[in-house]
Amino acid sequence: MTNPHHQSENQNLTDQAESTIHDLHLHxxxxEYLITLQGACTEANTNYCELWHVLIFLHxxxxxSEEEFLRED
Structure with a gap:
């Protein structure tokens, strides 16, 4: 079962992402950061809880960003 606290944080991250996307360079x-962080998942000393929130935000x-870019075309 999903932790309600994490669902709320995930929604906040989603809201932040939706309100700050307008630059393809930022995308x-x-x-690049997402790929780098995914690579960090293989490290033994990784704090996965914090990393997970960063990965969700970047995702x-x-x-x-991709949705906005595709709508512009």
């Missing part, structure tokens, strides 16, 4: 930068940032 590419976010994707949402990229998704919203």
């Amino acid at each position: 590419h930068t976010a994707r 949402n940032l990229i998704t919203v």
Whole structure:
């Protein structure tokens, strides 16, 4: 079962992503960070809880950016 606190945080991150996306360069930068952070998941000393929130934020940032970019075409 999903933790309600985490659902609320995830929604907040989604809302932040939706309100801050307008720059394609930002989209590419976010994707680079996401790939780097995904690589960090293989490290033994990674704090996965904090990393997970960052990954969710970046994923949402990229998704919203892609949707906006596709709508502009």
